[in-house]
Amino acid sequence: AQKVTQAQTEISVVEKEDVTLDCVYETRDTTYYLFWYKQPPSGELVFLIRRNSFDEQNEISGRYSWNFQKSTSSFNFTITASQVVDSAVYFCALSEGSNTGNQFYFGTGTSLTVIP
């Protein structure tokens, strides 16, 4: 079973629109960690945020915000006033506290295109 699901394969928005990228995860662990990465066309995975399972506070960083809800096992990512530079593939990932190694479970990614 897929541990991290990103149901949106591709999203297109017009510049300055807000957009939310969905991430739903599955784990039996009580301790786990969630991550978002951005992968621009150049290919490098850029770390955006980490959240641990004990911290449900939402976070805002500039135009980026994250909504973590344990009740629905979701960790959604919103970009406000999108810009062309936000065009990239975004990956959500899960690390479980019971890992024998530091394995990340990646979602399949959401490709975001921001149209000028």
Add this chain to the structure above:
Amino acid sequence: DAMVIQNPRYQVTQFGKPVTLSCSQTLNHNVMYWYQQKSSQAPKLLFHYYDKDFNNEADTPDNFQSRRPNTSFCFLDIRSPGLGDAAMYLCATSGTGRWETQYFGPGTRLLVL
């Protein structure tokens, strides 16, 4: 700036001709990873090192090998590349805790002719 460096950024090889990709890091992290990423897919973990301890994923083909001569460097050897091995290869590093963020290099895009 502390970082993860991968060389080369692009590598072209011939079918069956061995190739080595390199990764170095200045983050002084104990754990290093190699991922394979094919077009429109998530990165797939090939193996990782806890310091010098090598951990192979169960479904990583024998054609892929790795070496970590010291903390800073890690190499990915593909002994006999096939057309299906054309992909982006990503190196990452992290600390040893399960909460640790993995930091990625820019990747090496491998083309097999």
